[in-house]
Amino acid sequence: MDVACEHCGALHWLAEKTSGSSKAHPKFGMCCNHGKVVLPELPEPPQPLKRLLVAADTQAIEFRKHITQYNAALAFTSLGVNDDKAINRTGQSGWVFRILGNLYHLSGALTASTGTAPSYSQLYVYDPALALQQRMHRNNDLREDTMGSLQAMLLQSHPYAAKYQHAYEILTNEEEDIQHAEVHLRVMPGQDRRRYNLPTAEEVAVILPGQGEGGKEGRDIILRNRMPHGAPLYRISDLHPAYATLYYVLLFARGEHGWYPRSQVE
Template identity: 70%
Template sequence: MAARRAYEEPHNLGRMDVVCIHCGALHWRDEATGKPKDGFPAFGSCCNHGKVALLELPEPPPQLKQLLVAADTQATEFHSHITQYNAALAFTSLGVNNDKAINQQGQSGWVFQIQGYLYHLSGALTAPEGRAPSYSQLYIFDPAIAFRQRMHRNSDLRGDTMQTLQDMLLQLHPYTAKYRQAYEILADQDAEIQDVAVHLRVMSGQDKHRYNLPTADKVAFVLPGNGEGGLDGCPRVPEGWAPLSRISDRHPTYATLYYVLLFPRGEHGWYEDLRLNDPSRANPGRLTQSRYYAYRIFPRATKF
Protein backbone atom coordinates (compact mmCIF):
# COMPACT_ATOMS: atom_id res chain seq x y z
CA MET A 1 0.00 0.00 0.00
CA ALA A 2 2.91 2.36 0.61
CA ALA A 3 3.92 2.01 -3.03
CA ARG A 4 0.38 2.85 -4.15
CA ARG A 5 0.12 5.90 -1.88
CA ALA A 6 3.51 7.23 -2.98
CA TYR A 7 2.45 6.85 -6.59
CA GLU A 8 -0.89 8.59 -6.17
CA GLU A 9 0.14 11.53 -3.99
CA PRO A 10 0.94 14.53 -6.25
CA HIS A 11 3.45 16.12 -3.87
CA ASN A 12 5.78 13.15 -4.44
CA LEU A 13 6.28 13.90 -8.14
CA GLY A 14 9.79 15.22 -7.62
CA ARG A 15 10.95 12.54 -5.19
CA MET A 16 12.47 9.14 -5.85
CA ASP A 17 10.23 7.29 -3.40
CA VAL A 18 7.89 5.12 -5.47
CA VAL A 19 8.63 1.48 -4.66
CA CYS A 20 8.72 -1.43 -7.09
CA ILE A 21 6.36 -4.06 -5.69
CA HIS A 22 8.62 -6.87 -6.92
CA CYS A 23 12.09 -5.91 -5.67
CA GLY A 24 11.61 -2.79 -3.53
CA ALA A 25 13.70 -0.51 -5.76
CA LEU A 26 13.01 3.22 -5.44
CA HIS A 27 11.83 5.09 -8.55
CA TRP A 28 10.54 8.43 -9.71
CA ARG A 29 6.87 8.33 -10.62
CA ASP A 30 7.50 9.00 -14.30
CA GLU A 31 9.65 5.87 -14.58
CA ALA A 32 6.53 3.71 -14.41
CA THR A 33 5.86 1.65 -17.53
CA GLY A 34 2.29 1.91 -18.78
CA LYS A 35 -0.78 2.39 -16.63
CA PRO A 36 -0.85 1.22 -13.02
CA LYS A 37 -2.35 -2.22 -12.42
CA ASP A 38 -4.70 -2.38 -9.44
CA GLY A 39 -3.40 1.02 -8.42
CA PHE A 40 0.23 -0.11 -8.24
CA PRO A 41 2.86 1.24 -10.63
CA ALA A 42 4.89 -1.18 -12.73
CA PHE A 43 8.62 -0.77 -13.33
CA GLY A 44 10.86 -2.69 -15.69
CA SER A 45 14.31 -1.17 -15.44
CA CYS A 46 15.12 -2.48 -11.96
CA CYS A 47 14.03 -6.13 -12.04
CA ASN A 48 12.19 -6.59 -15.34
CA HIS A 49 8.85 -6.87 -13.52
CA GLY A 50 10.14 -9.48 -11.07
CA LYS A 51 12.04 -11.62 -13.57
CA VAL A 52 15.35 -10.65 -11.96
CA ALA A 53 15.45 -11.95 -8.39
CA LEU A 54 18.80 -11.74 -6.64
CA LEU A 55 19.66 -12.28 -3.02
CA GLU A 56 20.54 -8.97 -1.44
CA LEU A 57 24.15 -8.30 -0.56
CA PRO A 58 24.92 -8.25 3.18
CA GLU A 59 25.54 -4.99 4.99
CA PRO A 60 29.15 -3.80 5.16
CA PRO A 61 31.24 -5.12 8.06
CA PRO A 62 31.02 -2.83 11.11
CA GLN A 63 34.50 -1.37 10.68
CA LEU A 64 33.80 -0.42 7.05
CA LYS A 65 30.28 0.83 7.76
CA GLN A 66 31.66 3.12 10.46
CA LEU A 67 34.00 4.73 7.93
CA LEU A 68 31.12 5.16 5.49
CA VAL A 69 28.60 6.76 7.85
CA ALA A 70 30.66 8.60 10.46
CA ALA A 71 31.27 12.35 10.29
CA ASP A 72 34.67 12.50 11.97
CA THR A 73 38.02 13.42 10.39
CA GLN A 74 38.98 9.80 9.74
CA ALA A 75 35.79 9.11 7.81
CA THR A 76 36.11 12.37 5.89
CA GLU A 77 39.62 11.43 4.79
CA PHE A 78 38.40 7.95 3.82
CA HIS A 79 35.62 9.40 1.66
CA SER A 80 38.12 11.65 -0.12
CA HIS A 81 40.53 8.77 -0.88
CA ILE A 82 38.23 5.74 -1.07
CA THR A 83 39.35 4.85 -4.62
CA GLN A 84 43.00 4.94 -3.55
CA TYR A 85 42.32 2.75 -0.51
CA ASN A 86 40.49 0.26 -2.71
CA ALA A 87 43.33 0.11 -5.26
CA ALA A 88 45.91 -0.37 -2.49
CA LEU A 89 44.00 -3.39 -1.17
CA ALA A 90 42.81 -4.91 -4.46
CA PHE A 91 43.92 -8.33 -5.66
CA THR A 92 43.93 -7.23 -9.30
CA SER A 93 44.93 -4.06 -11.14
CA LEU A 94 43.01 -1.79 -13.48
CA GLY A 95 44.05 -1.96 -17.11
CA VAL A 96 43.09 1.14 -19.05
CA ASN A 97 44.48 3.57 -21.58
CA ASN A 98 43.67 6.86 -19.87
CA ASP A 99 43.55 9.81 -22.25
CA LYS A 100 44.96 12.56 -20.02
CA ALA A 101 45.09 15.19 -22.77
CA ILE A 102 41.45 16.13 -22.19
CA ASN A 103 42.37 17.47 -18.73
CA GLN A 104 44.98 19.78 -20.23
CA GLN A 105 42.50 21.79 -22.30
CA GLY A 106 41.49 24.18 -19.54
CA GLN A 107 37.90 23.03 -19.07
CA SER A 108 36.44 22.99 -15.58
CA GLY A 109 36.28 19.73 -13.69
CA TRP A 110 38.36 16.58 -14.02
CA VAL A 111 37.45 14.00 -16.66
CA PHE A 112 38.36 10.30 -16.70
CA GLN A 113 38.38 9.47 -20.40
CA ILE A 114 39.60 6.17 -21.76
CA GLN A 115 40.57 4.89 -25.19
CA GLY A 116 39.47 1.34 -25.95
CA TYR A 117 38.41 -0.99 -23.15
CA LEU A 118 38.61 -0.91 -19.36
CA TYR A 119 39.66 -4.27 -17.94
CA HIS A 120 41.20 -5.98 -14.90
CA LEU A 121 44.60 -7.66 -14.82
CA SER A 122 45.96 -10.42 -12.62
CA GLY A 123 49.68 -10.76 -12.05
CA ALA A 124 51.84 -13.68 -11.02
CA LEU A 125 51.69 -14.98 -7.48
CA THR A 126 55.24 -13.87 -6.73
CA ALA A 127 57.11 -10.78 -7.86
CA PRO A 128 60.33 -11.03 -9.91
CA GLU A 129 63.58 -10.74 -8.01
CA GLY A 130 64.33 -7.13 -7.16
CA ARG A 131 60.76 -5.93 -7.65
CA ALA A 132 58.44 -5.08 -4.76
CA PRO A 133 55.26 -7.19 -4.45
CA SER A 134 51.91 -5.63 -5.23
CA TYR A 135 48.19 -6.44 -5.40
CA SER A 136 47.47 -10.15 -4.75
CA GLN A 137 51.17 -10.81 -4.01
CA LEU A 138 50.82 -8.79 -0.80
CA TYR A 139 48.25 -11.23 0.60
CA ILE A 140 50.87 -13.99 0.58
CA PHE A 141 53.26 -12.06 2.82
CA ASP A 142 53.18 -11.50 6.54
CA PRO A 143 50.46 -8.86 7.19
CA ALA A 144 52.98 -6.51 8.82
CA ILE A 145 55.18 -6.59 5.70
CA ALA A 146 52.16 -6.10 3.44
CA PHE A 147 50.99 -3.13 5.51
CA ARG A 148 54.39 -1.42 5.30
CA GLN A 149 54.50 -1.94 1.55
CA ARG A 150 51.02 -0.51 1.06
CA MET A 151 51.83 2.55 3.16
CA HIS A 152 55.15 3.02 1.36
CA ARG A 153 53.25 3.33 -1.91
CA ASN A 154 50.42 5.39 -0.39
CA SER A 155 52.16 7.62 2.13
CA ASP A 156 49.39 10.24 1.87
CA LEU A 157 46.83 7.84 3.38
CA ARG A 158 46.11 7.26 7.08
CA GLY A 159 47.87 4.28 8.60
CA ASP A 160 45.08 3.48 11.06
CA THR A 161 42.50 3.36 8.27
CA MET A 162 44.71 1.18 6.09
CA GLN A 163 45.34 -1.19 9.00
CA THR A 164 41.62 -1.45 9.77
CA LEU A 165 40.72 -2.24 6.17
CA GLN A 166 43.57 -4.70 5.69
CA ASP A 167 42.64 -6.60 8.87
CA MET A 168 39.00 -6.67 7.75
CA LEU A 169 39.84 -8.22 4.38
CA LEU A 170 42.23 -10.74 5.88
CA GLN A 171 39.43 -11.86 8.18
CA LEU A 172 36.45 -11.80 5.81
CA HIS A 173 37.50 -11.96 2.16
CA PRO A 174 37.74 -15.67 1.21
CA TYR A 175 40.27 -15.11 -1.56
CA THR A 176 42.97 -14.05 0.87
CA ALA A 177 43.15 -17.71 1.95
CA LYS A 178 42.78 -19.02 -1.59
CA TYR A 179 45.74 -17.00 -2.86
CA ARG A 180 47.87 -18.27 0.00
CA GLN A 181 46.74 -21.80 -0.83
CA ALA A 182 47.70 -21.27 -4.47
CA TYR A 183 51.12 -20.03 -3.42
CA GLU A 184 51.66 -23.07 -1.23
CA ILE A 185 50.74 -25.38 -4.12
CA LEU A 186 53.24 -23.71 -6.41
CA ALA A 187 55.89 -23.71 -3.70
CA ASP A 188 55.58 -27.50 -3.52
CA GLN A 189 56.30 -27.89 -7.22
CA ASP A 190 59.74 -28.50 -8.62
CA ALA A 191 61.48 -25.12 -8.86
CA GLU A 192 62.75 -25.98 -12.36
CA ILE A 193 59.21 -26.40 -13.72
CA GLN A 194 58.09 -23.09 -15.17
CA ASP A 195 54.70 -23.99 -16.71
CA VAL A 196 52.74 -24.53 -13.52
CA ALA A 197 49.63 -22.38 -13.18
CA VAL A 198 46.79 -22.06 -10.69
CA HIS A 199 43.27 -21.26 -11.86
CA LEU A 200 40.09 -20.16 -10.13
CA ARG A 201 37.23 -22.25 -11.48
CA VAL A 202 33.52 -21.93 -10.79
CA MET A 203 31.83 -25.20 -9.97
CA SER A 204 28.37 -25.96 -11.27
CA GLY A 205 25.30 -26.52 -9.11
CA GLN A 206 23.98 -23.02 -8.38
CA ASP A 207 20.23 -22.55 -8.43
CA LYS A 208 19.47 -21.50 -12.02
CA HIS A 209 16.19 -19.76 -11.18
CA ARG A 210 17.57 -17.57 -8.45
CA TYR A 211 21.08 -16.33 -7.87
CA ASN A 212 22.02 -17.74 -4.48
CA LEU A 213 25.34 -16.67 -3.05
CA PRO A 214 27.16 -19.93 -2.27
CA THR A 215 29.93 -20.39 0.24
CA ALA A 216 33.46 -19.85 -1.01
CA ASP A 217 34.37 -23.54 -0.71
CA LYS A 218 31.65 -24.44 -3.18
CA VAL A 219 32.71 -21.90 -5.76
CA ALA A 220 36.39 -22.15 -6.51
CA PHE A 221 39.35 -24.41 -6.09
CA VAL A 222 42.98 -24.35 -7.13
CA LEU A 223 44.32 -26.62 -9.83
CA PRO A 224 47.99 -27.12 -10.72
CA GLY A 225 48.70 -27.79 -14.36
CA ASN A 226 49.87 -26.15 -17.56
CA GLY A 227 47.02 -23.63 -17.66
CA GLU A 228 45.37 -24.88 -20.83
CA GLY A 229 41.64 -24.28 -20.98
CA GLY A 230 41.40 -22.16 -17.84
CA LEU A 231 39.70 -18.80 -17.44
CA ASP A 232 42.39 -16.97 -15.55
CA GLY A 233 45.92 -18.02 -14.76
CA CYS A 234 48.27 -17.14 -11.90
CA PRO A 235 51.57 -18.40 -13.33
CA ARG A 236 54.84 -18.86 -11.53
CA VAL A 237 57.22 -16.06 -12.47
CA PRO A 238 60.20 -16.92 -14.68
CA GLU A 239 63.29 -14.97 -13.69
CA GLY A 240 63.06 -11.29 -14.62
CA TRP A 241 59.58 -11.56 -16.12
CA ALA A 242 56.22 -10.44 -14.74
CA PRO A 243 53.28 -11.56 -16.92
CA LEU A 244 49.80 -10.12 -16.57
CA SER A 245 46.64 -12.05 -17.38
CA ARG A 246 43.49 -10.24 -18.45
CA ILE A 247 40.49 -11.40 -16.40
CA SER A 248 37.33 -12.09 -18.33
CA ASP A 249 34.39 -9.97 -17.24
CA ARG A 250 32.33 -13.20 -17.46
CA HIS A 251 34.18 -14.60 -14.46
CA PRO A 252 32.23 -14.22 -11.17
CA THR A 253 35.34 -12.96 -9.36
CA TYR A 254 35.87 -10.11 -11.86
CA ALA A 255 34.36 -7.48 -9.56
CA THR A 256 35.14 -8.91 -6.14
CA LEU A 257 38.90 -9.17 -6.72
CA TYR A 258 39.20 -5.49 -7.66
CA TYR A 259 36.36 -3.69 -5.86
CA VAL A 260 37.25 -5.13 -2.46
CA LEU A 261 35.57 -2.31 -0.53
CA LEU A 262 32.29 -2.92 -2.36
CA PHE A 263 32.49 -6.70 -1.84
CA PRO A 264 34.54 -7.18 1.34
CA ARG A 265 33.21 -10.69 1.90
CA GLY A 266 34.17 -11.87 -1.56
CA GLU A 267 30.62 -11.73 -2.94
CA HIS A 268 30.52 -12.98 -6.50
CA GLY A 269 29.14 -11.08 -9.45
CA TRP A 270 27.49 -11.93 -12.75
CA TYR A 271 28.40 -14.97 -14.80
CA GLU A 272 26.92 -16.61 -17.87
CA ASP A 273 24.93 -19.42 -16.20
CA LEU A 274 22.58 -17.10 -14.29
CA ARG A 275 18.95 -17.34 -15.38
CA LEU A 276 15.86 -15.19 -15.09
CA ASN A 277 13.28 -15.89 -12.38
CA ASP A 278 10.28 -16.99 -14.41
CA PRO A 279 8.42 -20.00 -12.94
CA SER A 280 5.95 -19.94 -15.85
CA ARG A 281 8.64 -21.08 -18.27
CA ALA A 282 10.39 -24.44 -18.22
CA ASN A 283 13.57 -22.82 -19.50
CA PRO A 284 13.79 -19.18 -18.37
CA GLY A 285 16.03 -16.95 -20.43
CA ARG A 286 19.56 -16.02 -19.50
CA LEU A 287 20.10 -13.17 -17.06
CA THR A 288 22.14 -10.62 -18.99
CA GLN A 289 25.00 -8.68 -17.50
CA SER A 290 23.21 -5.36 -17.97
CA ARG A 291 20.07 -6.66 -16.20
CA TYR A 292 22.16 -8.00 -13.33
CA TYR A 293 23.98 -4.72 -12.68
CA ALA A 294 20.83 -2.65 -13.15
CA TYR A 295 19.28 -4.60 -10.29
CA ARG A 296 22.36 -4.10 -8.11
CA ILE A 297 22.64 -0.35 -8.77
CA PHE A 298 19.05 0.59 -7.86
CA PRO A 299 18.65 1.93 -4.30
CA ARG A 300 16.22 0.26 -1.92
CA ALA A 301 14.93 1.93 1.23
CA THR A 302 15.40 -1.19 3.37
CA LYS A 303 19.03 -1.77 2.30
CA PHE A 304 22.21 0.06 3.22
Protein backbone atom coordinates (compact mmCIF):
# COMPACT_ATOMS: atom_id res chain seq x y z
CA MET A 1 0.00 0.00 0.00
CA ASP A 2 2.02 2.94 -1.26
CA VAL A 3 -0.39 5.17 -3.20
CA ALA A 4 -1.97 7.98 -1.19
CA CYS A 5 -5.43 9.45 -1.75
CA GLU A 6 -5.03 13.05 -2.91
CA HIS A 7 -7.83 14.16 -0.59
CA CYS A 8 -7.30 12.41 2.76
CA GLY A 9 -3.88 10.78 2.41
CA ALA A 10 -5.12 7.23 3.06
CA LEU A 11 -2.81 4.61 1.55
CA HIS A 12 -4.06 2.22 -1.12
CA TRP A 13 -2.83 -0.33 -3.57
CA LEU A 14 -2.85 1.01 -7.11
CA ALA A 15 -5.30 -1.72 -8.15
CA GLU A 16 -7.90 -0.14 -5.82
CA LYS A 17 -8.20 3.00 -7.94
CA THR A 18 -11.56 3.84 -9.49
CA SER A 19 -12.09 2.54 -13.00
CA GLY A 20 -12.34 6.03 -14.44
CA SER A 21 -8.94 7.17 -13.17
CA SER A 22 -5.48 6.60 -14.62
CA LYS A 23 -2.35 5.05 -13.14
CA ALA A 24 -0.64 8.42 -13.40
CA HIS A 25 -3.43 10.19 -11.49
CA PRO A 26 -5.26 7.50 -9.48
CA LYS A 27 -8.42 8.34 -7.56
CA PHE A 28 -9.98 6.31 -4.75
CA GLY A 29 -13.53 6.14 -3.44
CA MET A 30 -13.29 3.70 -0.53
CA CYS A 31 -11.63 6.04 1.97
CA CYS A 32 -13.27 9.48 1.83
CA ASN A 33 -15.50 9.23 -1.25
CA HIS A 34 -13.33 11.64 -3.24
CA GLY A 35 -13.00 14.11 -0.38
CA LYS A 36 -16.69 14.21 0.51
CA VAL A 37 -16.30 12.58 3.95
CA VAL A 38 -14.11 14.58 6.33
CA LEU A 39 -13.06 13.21 9.71
CA PRO A 40 -11.45 15.49 12.31
CA GLU A 41 -7.69 15.12 12.62
CA LEU A 42 -6.55 12.99 15.53
CA PRO A 43 -5.08 15.01 18.40
CA GLU A 44 -1.62 14.31 19.73
CA PRO A 45 -1.55 11.22 21.96
CA PRO A 46 -1.40 11.86 25.71
CA GLN A 47 1.71 11.16 27.76
CA PRO A 48 3.33 8.73 28.36
CA LEU A 49 2.10 7.22 25.09
CA LYS A 50 3.55 10.03 22.97
CA ARG A 51 7.01 9.53 24.47
CA LEU A 52 6.85 5.76 24.07
CA LEU A 53 6.02 6.17 20.38
CA VAL A 54 9.04 8.33 19.55
CA ALA A 55 11.75 7.90 22.23
CA ALA A 56 14.89 5.82 21.73
CA ASP A 57 15.35 4.45 25.26
CA THR A 58 15.01 0.78 26.19
CA GLN A 59 11.46 1.09 27.52
CA ALA A 60 10.16 2.83 24.40
CA ILE A 61 11.83 0.35 22.05
CA GLU A 62 10.33 -2.57 23.98
CA PHE A 63 6.90 -0.93 23.86
CA ARG A 64 6.94 -0.45 20.10
CA LYS A 65 8.12 -4.02 19.58
CA HIS A 66 5.12 -5.32 21.55
CA ILE A 67 2.62 -2.52 20.88
CA THR A 68 -0.02 -4.92 19.55
CA GLN A 69 0.16 -7.00 22.73
CA TYR A 70 -0.03 -3.91 24.96
CA ASN A 71 -3.08 -2.71 23.02
CA ALA A 72 -4.87 -6.06 23.33
CA ALA A 73 -4.17 -6.14 27.07
CA LEU A 74 -5.75 -2.70 27.53
CA ALA A 75 -8.66 -3.01 25.07
CA PHE A 76 -12.30 -2.81 26.16
CA THR A 77 -13.40 -5.36 23.55
CA SER A 78 -11.93 -8.56 22.15
CA LEU A 79 -11.14 -9.41 18.55
CA GLY A 80 -13.08 -12.18 16.87
CA VAL A 81 -11.59 -13.74 13.76
CA ASN A 82 -11.15 -17.06 12.02
CA ASP A 83 -7.56 -17.12 10.83
CA ASP A 84 -5.91 -19.56 8.45
CA LYS A 85 -3.46 -21.48 10.64
CA ALA A 86 -2.36 -23.79 7.83
CA ILE A 87 -0.63 -21.04 5.88
CA ASN A 88 2.30 -20.84 8.34
CA ARG A 89 2.90 -24.56 8.82
CA THR A 90 5.86 -24.84 6.46
CA GLY A 91 7.87 -22.14 8.22
CA GLN A 92 9.72 -21.41 4.98
CA SER A 93 8.69 -17.77 4.65
CA GLY A 94 7.62 -14.79 6.74
CA TRP A 95 4.69 -15.21 9.12
CA VAL A 96 1.33 -14.46 7.47
CA PHE A 97 -1.95 -13.55 9.18
CA ARG A 98 -4.76 -14.47 6.77
CA ILE A 99 -8.39 -13.98 7.75
CA LEU A 100 -11.06 -16.46 6.73
CA GLY A 101 -14.41 -14.67 6.67
CA ASN A 102 -15.19 -11.64 8.82
CA LEU A 103 -13.25 -9.80 11.51
CA TYR A 104 -15.38 -8.47 14.37
CA HIS A 105 -15.22 -6.99 17.88
CA LEU A 106 -16.91 -8.69 20.84
CA SER A 107 -18.15 -7.45 24.21
CA GLY A 108 -19.16 -9.46 27.25
CA ALA A 109 -20.54 -8.85 30.72
CA LEU A 110 -19.04 -6.24 33.04
CA THR A 111 -18.75 -8.84 35.80
CA ALA A 112 -16.66 -11.97 35.33
CA SER A 113 -18.52 -15.22 35.84
CA THR A 114 -17.70 -17.37 38.87
CA GLY A 115 -14.32 -19.04 38.53
CA THR A 116 -13.31 -16.88 35.55
CA ALA A 117 -10.62 -14.20 35.67
CA PRO A 118 -11.74 -10.72 34.57
CA SER A 119 -10.62 -9.43 31.19
CA TYR A 120 -11.11 -6.58 28.73
CA SER A 121 -13.82 -4.09 29.85
CA GLN A 122 -14.24 -5.93 33.17
CA LEU A 123 -10.79 -4.71 34.20
CA TYR A 124 -11.92 -1.07 33.90
CA VAL A 125 -14.46 -1.50 36.71
CA TYR A 126 -11.95 -3.24 39.02
CA ASP A 127 -9.52 -1.63 41.42
CA PRO A 128 -6.61 -0.41 39.24
CA ALA A 129 -4.02 -2.34 41.26
CA LEU A 130 -5.94 -5.60 40.80
CA ALA A 131 -6.53 -4.82 37.13
CA LEU A 132 -2.80 -4.27 36.56
CA GLN A 133 -2.01 -7.51 38.37
CA GLN A 134 -4.41 -9.41 36.11
CA ARG A 135 -3.07 -7.80 32.95
CA MET A 136 0.49 -8.73 33.89
CA HIS A 137 -0.57 -12.27 34.78
CA ARG A 138 -1.80 -12.67 31.20
CA ASN A 139 1.19 -10.83 29.71
CA ASN A 140 4.16 -11.67 31.92
CA ASP A 141 6.61 -11.03 29.07
CA LEU A 142 5.75 -7.31 29.07
CA ARG A 143 7.06 -4.54 31.34
CA GLU A 144 4.89 -3.81 34.36
CA ASP A 145 5.97 -0.16 34.55
CA THR A 146 4.90 0.39 30.94
CA MET A 147 1.60 -1.44 31.41
CA GLY A 148 0.88 0.48 34.61
CA SER A 149 1.59 3.88 33.10
CA LEU A 150 -0.57 3.16 30.05
CA GLN A 151 -3.40 1.84 32.22
CA ALA A 152 -3.31 5.00 34.35
CA MET A 153 -3.24 7.14 31.20
CA LEU A 154 -6.34 5.47 29.72
CA LEU A 155 -8.25 5.73 33.00
CA GLN A 156 -7.68 9.47 32.80
CA SER A 157 -7.78 10.21 29.06
CA HIS A 158 -10.17 7.65 27.54
CA PRO A 159 -13.78 8.75 28.23
CA TYR A 160 -15.16 5.23 27.86
CA ALA A 161 -13.31 4.16 31.01
CA ALA A 162 -15.55 6.49 33.04
CA LYS A 163 -18.63 5.50 31.03
CA TYR A 164 -18.08 1.80 31.68
CA GLN A 165 -17.52 2.46 35.39
CA HIS A 166 -20.71 4.52 35.53
CA ALA A 167 -22.65 1.83 33.66
CA TYR A 168 -21.42 -0.76 36.16
CA GLU A 169 -22.64 1.39 39.06
CA ILE A 170 -26.03 1.88 37.38
CA LEU A 171 -26.47 -1.83 36.67
CA THR A 172 -25.41 -2.83 40.18
CA ASN A 173 -27.99 -0.46 41.67
CA GLU A 174 -30.77 -1.50 39.27
CA GLU A 175 -30.31 -5.27 39.41
CA GLU A 176 -32.83 -5.76 42.22
CA ASP A 177 -35.55 -3.76 40.42
CA ILE A 178 -34.99 -4.62 36.74
CA GLN A 179 -34.27 -8.19 35.73
CA HIS A 180 -31.57 -8.45 33.06
CA ALA A 181 -31.03 -4.68 33.15
CA GLU A 182 -29.03 -3.23 30.27
CA VAL A 183 -27.29 0.07 29.66
CA HIS A 184 -27.31 1.12 26.01
CA LEU A 185 -24.50 3.45 24.95
CA ARG A 186 -26.38 5.31 22.26
CA VAL A 187 -24.57 8.11 20.49
CA MET A 188 -26.68 11.25 20.28
CA PRO A 189 -26.22 13.97 17.62
CA GLY A 190 -24.74 17.24 18.82
CA GLN A 191 -24.84 20.73 17.35
CA ASP A 192 -21.75 20.04 15.25
CA ARG A 193 -22.75 17.29 12.81
CA ARG A 194 -19.21 15.95 12.85
CA ARG A 195 -19.42 15.25 16.59
CA TYR A 196 -21.64 12.59 18.12
CA ASN A 197 -21.36 12.42 21.88
CA LEU A 198 -22.51 9.97 24.51
CA PRO A 199 -23.94 11.13 27.84
CA THR A 200 -21.21 12.21 30.23
CA ALA A 201 -20.11 9.86 33.00
CA GLU A 202 -22.31 11.79 35.45
CA GLU A 203 -25.45 11.36 33.33
CA VAL A 204 -27.65 8.29 33.16
CA ALA A 205 -27.55 6.44 29.86
CA VAL A 206 -30.53 4.49 28.51
CA ILE A 207 -31.53 1.81 31.05
CA LEU A 208 -33.72 -0.94 29.64
CA PRO A 209 -34.92 -4.36 30.73
CA GLY A 210 -33.34 -6.88 28.37
CA GLN A 211 -33.24 -10.54 27.52
CA GLY A 212 -29.82 -10.61 25.87
CA GLU A 213 -31.06 -10.30 22.31
CA GLY A 214 -29.33 -7.00 21.56
CA GLY A 215 -30.63 -3.56 20.65
CA LYS A 216 -33.61 -2.95 18.42
CA GLU A 217 -31.43 -1.64 15.62
CA GLY A 218 -28.39 -3.67 16.58
CA ARG A 219 -26.17 -0.59 16.62
CA ASP A 220 -26.10 0.31 20.32
CA ILE A 221 -23.27 -0.90 22.52
CA ILE A 222 -25.09 -2.89 25.19
CA LEU A 223 -23.58 -3.32 28.65
CA ARG A 224 -24.78 -5.90 31.17
CA ASN A 225 -23.43 -6.96 34.53
CA ARG A 226 -24.00 -10.60 33.65
CA MET A 227 -24.72 -12.40 30.42
CA PRO A 228 -27.83 -14.60 30.35
CA HIS A 229 -26.98 -18.25 30.88
CA GLY A 230 -25.54 -19.74 27.73
CA ALA A 231 -25.56 -16.42 25.85
CA PRO A 232 -22.60 -15.78 23.54
CA LEU A 233 -20.48 -12.65 23.59
CA TYR A 234 -22.21 -9.63 22.10
CA ARG A 235 -20.97 -8.58 18.66
CA ILE A 236 -20.54 -4.81 18.33
CA SER A 237 -21.81 -3.26 15.13
CA ASP A 238 -19.04 -1.86 12.95
CA LEU A 239 -21.41 1.06 12.29
CA HIS A 240 -21.07 2.33 15.87
CA PRO A 241 -18.71 5.34 16.11
CA ALA A 242 -16.89 3.69 19.05
CA TYR A 243 -16.27 0.40 17.21
CA ALA A 244 -12.59 1.19 16.65
CA THR A 245 -11.85 3.25 19.74
CA LEU A 246 -12.88 0.47 22.14
CA TYR A 247 -10.38 -1.98 20.68
CA TYR A 248 -7.56 0.20 19.31
CA VAL A 249 -7.12 2.08 22.58
CA LEU A 250 -3.52 3.06 21.84
CA LEU A 251 -4.49 4.52 18.47
CA PHE A 252 -7.52 6.39 19.84
CA ALA A 253 -6.23 7.05 23.35
CA ARG A 254 -8.63 9.96 23.90
CA GLY A 255 -11.68 7.93 22.84
CA GLU A 256 -12.01 9.55 19.43
CA HIS A 257 -14.93 8.33 17.35
CA GLY A 258 -14.50 6.91 13.88
CA TRP A 259 -16.75 6.66 10.85
CA TYR A 260 -20.51 6.25 11.26
CA PRO A 261 -23.40 6.29 8.76
CA ARG A 262 -24.16 9.97 9.33
CA SER A 263 -20.59 11.21 8.99
CA GLN A 264 -20.53 14.68 7.53
CA VAL A 265 -20.37 14.89 3.76
CA GLU A 266 -18.81 18.06 2.43
